[in-house]
Amino acid sequence: MKTIMLVDDSATMLMSIKSVLVKAGYGVETASHGKEALTKITGGLRPDLIISDVNMPQMDGITFTREVRKTAGMRFTPILMLTTESEAGKRAEGKAAGATGWLVKPVQSDQLLGVIKQVVPGA
Amino acid sequence: MFGWGRKLTRRRPAAVEPARADGEVIARALSPLPAYCDVMTAHLKDIVDYTEESAMTTLGRMEEVDALAGTMAGDVASLARAVDMTQRQLGEMSESNSRLVLGLIRYFAQRDHRMAELVEEVRGLNRHVAAIDAVSRATNILALNAKIEATRAGEAGKGFSVVADEVRELAEESSKAAQDIGSSIRELTNRLHLAITDDSSVEADMAAEFDLGSVMTGQETAVTRRLLSVVETQRRLGEMFDEVLTDTVNAADQVSRTSSALTHSTTEAVGEIQSQDISRQMIEHVGTAVEEVQRQVQDVVGYTRGETAAEDLLAGVQHVDELRDRHVMARQRASHAAATGTAVAQTALPAIELF
Numbered sequence: 472m473k474t475i476m477l478v479d480d481s482a483t484m485l486m487s488i489k490s491v492l493v494k495a496g497y498g499v500e501t502a503s504h505g506k507e508a509l510t511k512i513t514g515g516l517r518p519d520l521i522i523s524d525v526n527m528p529q530m531d532g533i534t535f536t537r538e539v540r541k542t543a544g545m546r547f548t549p550i551l552m553l554t555t556e557s558e559a560g561k562r563a564e565g566k567a568a569g570a571t572g573w574l575v576k577p578v579q580s581d582q583l584l585g586v587i588k589q590v591v592p593g594a
Numbered sequence: 595m596f597g598w599g600r601k602l603t604r605r606r607p608a609a610v611e612p613a614r615a616d617g618e619v620i621a622r623a624l625s626p627l628p629a630y631c632d633v634m635t636a637h638l639k640d641i642v643d644y645t646e647e648s649a650m651t652t653l654g655r656m657e658e659v660d661a662l663a664g665t666m667a668g669d670v671a672s673l674a675r676a677v678d679m680t681q682r683q684l685g686e687m688s689e690s691n692s693r694l695v696l697g698l699i700r701y702f703a704q705r706d707h708r709m710a711e712l713v714e715e716v717r718g719l720n721r722h723v724a725a726i727d728a729v730s731r732a733t734n735i736l737a738l739n740a741k742i743e744a745t746r747a748g749e750a751g752k753g754f755s756v757v758a759d760e761v762r763e764l765a766e767e768s769s770k771a772a773q774d775i776g777s778s779i780r781e782l783t784n785r786l787h788l789a790i791t792d793d794s795s796v797e798a799d800m801a802a803e804f805d806l807g808s809v810m811t812g813q814e815t816a817v818t819r820r821l822l823s824v825v826e827t828q829r830r831l832g833e834m835f836d837e838v839l840t841d842t843v844n845a846a847d848q849v850s851r852t853s854s855a856l857t858h859s860t861t862e863a864v865g866e867i868q869s870q871d872i873s874r875q876m877i878e879h880v881g882t883a884v885e886e887v888q889r890q891v892q893d894v895v896g897y898t899r900g901e902t903a904a905e906d907l908l909a910g911v912q913h914v915d916e917l918r919d920r921h922v923m924a925r926q927r928a929s930h931a932a933a934t935g936t937a938v939a940q941t942a943l944p945a946i947e948l949f
Contacts, residue, residue: 481874483649487867490657494861526875526922555875557924559943572948576872580865586946 473594474498475587476518478508478535479553480527484576488522488553491580497587497594505530509538517544520591525554525561533561533568540569549590553578617898624895631888638881642874649870660860667853674846681839688832695825702817708785715782722775729768736761872923879920886912 475497479485482503489499500518502508504527521539525532532552539545549571556562557575565573571590574583588594740757747753893910896902918930931938 479871481646481871483646483653483867483874484871486650486653487864490653490660490864491861494660494857554922555872556922557943557945558922561922562943562947566949570949572946574947575943575945577866577868578946580861582946583865586948589948 472496472498473519473591474500474517476500476502476508476511476516476521478502478505478521478523478527478532480504480524484524484553488583491583492587495584495587504528505532505535505538509535512539512542512545518548519594520587521548521550522553523550525552525556525565533564533570536565536568536570551586551590553583617900621895621898624891624898627891628888628895631884631891634884635881635888638877638884642877645870645873649867653864653867656860656864660857663853663856663860667850667857670846670849670853674843674850677839677842677846681836681843684832684835684839688828691828692825695821695828699818699821699825702821706817712782712785715778715785719775719778719782722771722778726768726771726775729764729771733761733764733768736764875922876926879926882920883917886917 475492477485477488477492477499478501479488480503485501485503489501492499500511500516502511505523506529508521508523509530523532523535527535530538532554536550536552539548539550550569551572551574552565552570553574553576554561555576562573572586574586736757740754740761743753743757744751890910890912893902893907897904897907914930914934918927918934921927921930927938930936
């Protein structure tokens with residue numbers, strides 16, 4: 472079973488996306504902000520995919536992505552930014568930080584699952 | 595309805611008055627506004643909390659519906675499997691019964707045919723009986739003649755010798771006829787016994803292909819007519835069961851398809867809950883703007899009371915363009931441009947982009 476880490480400060484987002492992913496057969500780990508997620512990563516968690524919000528307290532999604540890329544074994548793990556941010560500059564920042572893709576909320580469940588199959592080998 | 599976007603109109607004074615710079619009046623007029631802003635901010639937070647609670651409850655309900663749909667799909671699948679198995683078992687039983695009845699029909703038809711042959715053979719026995727009867731009568735006459743000749747000859751026995759020879763020949767014929775009768779009766783007894791006890795052909799016929807036409811080669815009898823009726827009744831019952839089971843399977847398929855559609859709909863609906871998060875962020879931006887207004891009002895009050903320097907007051911002034919810079923959503927930028935009458939840069943970035 473592939474494991475996906477969800478990072479978002481919105482409890483609603485975490486619950487709704489987790490529900491879709493679990494039903495699709497994925498294991499899901501959640502974190503409320505980048506710092507909490509990074510603690511889990513440095514603690515040894517190795518998800519097959521990370522889906523992260525951008526604007527979050529304590530550590531935003533772009534900084535989190537940058538830190539994940541510095542972690543051993545996480546250099547090539549796909550990271551999707553799922554955010555309300557539609558501004559081109561922010562998107563370029565995400566790309567430079569090492570994000571794999573950019574998804575603007577709201578994303579339909581079918582579309583999200585389709586993107587996951589594209590970026591996670593064997594998903 | 596709720597006053598969103600409504601332009602506030604102010605009453606114009608009847609005559610233009612000279613500008614006044616009464617700081618205390620301005621301070622007193624503005625001083626309630628920070629509290630006013632606090633309440634608005636609190637209300638905005640209430641809205642966020644309320645929509646979040648509502649979204650979480652809706653999510654929970656949808657997951658319950660989804661779980662029920664999953665259970666229903668499982669139950670329907672079990673039912674379909676059970677019905678399919680029952681249908682196959684009924685088919686096998688029906689075929690087995692048909693073969694059994696077919697065997698019985700063939701058995702009775704053949705037995706009746708054998709009985710008819712036996713009747714004919716019994717009729718053939720009458721010929722032997724008639725021969726015996728004729729020989730017996732001739733023997734009687736000869737015996738009578740022998741008695742008369744023997745009486746008449748007295749000591750001379752030539753004639754008696756001839757008669758004795760005839761009697762012997764007749765006796766031999768009589769003996770042969772008796773043997774023929776005995777043989778026929780034994781054969782008849784054996785065949786009758788076989789006709790009554792031998793049902794091996796029933797088993798053999800049960801293994802044969804079901805072909806009623808090939809069975810009914812001879813005349814129908816009372817037994818075969820009733821057995822044919824049994825076959826027909828069973829055939830009709832089998833068709834009725836088959837129709838009922840087929841309808842059940844079709845209904846189960848329909849429920850299964852509906853359940854799948856329901857599951858898909860709930861999954862999509864769960865995805866739509868993201869709108870609450872989007873609304874929350876929009877409201878939080880409004881809350882931030884209200885806090886800015888509050889801060890500026892406090893600065894103005896401070897300035898009018900001599901507590902804030904003019905430079906600090908002017909440095910803290912927020913222009914509406916700065917509010918625009920904090921927007922993260924295209925929709926926010928569009929509504930900002932519409933409200934301020936400015937043009938918005940249209941960026942056609944895709945909603946989903948893989949780098």
